[in-house]
Amino acid sequence: MNEILKNIYNRRAVRKYKHMTVPNELIEILLDAGRMAPSAMNRQPWKFYILSDATKIKRYSKEIAEIVVKELKHVSMKEAVKLTLSFFHLSTMVNFLTSDDHVFYEAPVVIFITSPKADEWGALDVGMCAQNIMLAAKALGLDTCPVGFARFITQTKDFYALNIPAEEEIQLAILVGYGDEEPKLHERLEDNAIYL
Numbered sequence: 001m002n003e004i005l006k007n008i009y010n011r012r013a014v015r016k017y018k019h020m021t022v023p024n025e026l027i028e029i030l031l032d033a034g035r036m037a038p039s040a041m042n043r044q045p046w047k048f049y050i051l052s053d054a055t056k057i058k059r060y061s062k063e064i065a066e067i068v069v070k071e072l073k074h075v076s077m078k079e080a081v082k083l084t085l086s087f088f089h090l091s092t093m094v095n096f097l098t099s100d101d102h103v104f105y106e107a108p109v110v111i112f113i114t115s116p117k118a119d120e121w122g123a124l125d126v127g128m129c130a131q132n133i134m135l136a137a138k139a140l141g142l143d144t145c146p147v148g149f150a151r152f153i154t155q156t157k158d159f160y161a162l163n164i165p166a167e168e169e170i171q172l173a174i175l176v177g178y179g180d181e182e183p184k185l186h187e188r189l190e191d192n193a194i195y196l
């Protein structure tokens with residue numbers, strides 16, 4: 001199979017990482033791949049904030065987990081179940097007892113991707129950029145996990161330390177590292193194409 005297609009099929013969201021640092025040169029290659037993504041009106045609205053301090057990553061994770069739990073108290077039962085299920089993702093249940101980091105899964109690198117709050121296409125552009133990063137990572141022998149819960153970091157007490165301007169919003173974080181698990185494929189739906 002063609003290498004790009006292979007990467008598309010073999011990429012998995014990985015939630016367990018080896019305690020191995022990722023060389024900076026590789027992170028640079030990933031960011032360059034992200035920058036190659038298409039964007040509405042070629043605005044390239046993304047900005048990357050790269051965190052690789054294990055203590056900070058763990059601290060933010062713990063605080064985000066507490067915030068999500070608190071959030072559960074203010075939503076309807078239906079929403080609470082939905083949020084809980086997505087937070088304690090089925091695959092993370094396996095790691096639940098062995099790790100106390102349920103947001104960033106002790107990944108060595110977390111890349112926060114932002115776009116301007118005023119950019120109506122920001123989320124879509126960042127999504128494309130993120131997928132480029134994840135496929136490039138796979139090509140380099142690295143693993144990744146997109147983490148939407150990273151958005152709650154804005155509510156943590158040390159959020160200011162990331163120096164993310166108020167005009168920007170975090171769309172997604174991408175965890176990067178050398179995977180220490182081989183997650184099974186989640187079956188894909190196939191009844192979603194309507195030929196016209």
Ligand SMILES: Cc1cc2nc3c(=O)[nH]c(=O)nc-3n(C[C@H](O)[C@H](O)[C@H](O)COP(=O)(O)O)c2cc1C
Pocket residue numbers: 011012013014015089092145146147148149150172183186
């Ligand atoms: C926008 C977005 C947000 C996500 N947020 C999280 C998250 O907060 N935590 C998590 O463990 N996985 C998260 N995921 C990963 C999905 O759960 C995962 O991609 C999906 O289950 C399909 O599995 P696969 O990536 O291994 O094919 C997110 C994925 C996307 C695209």
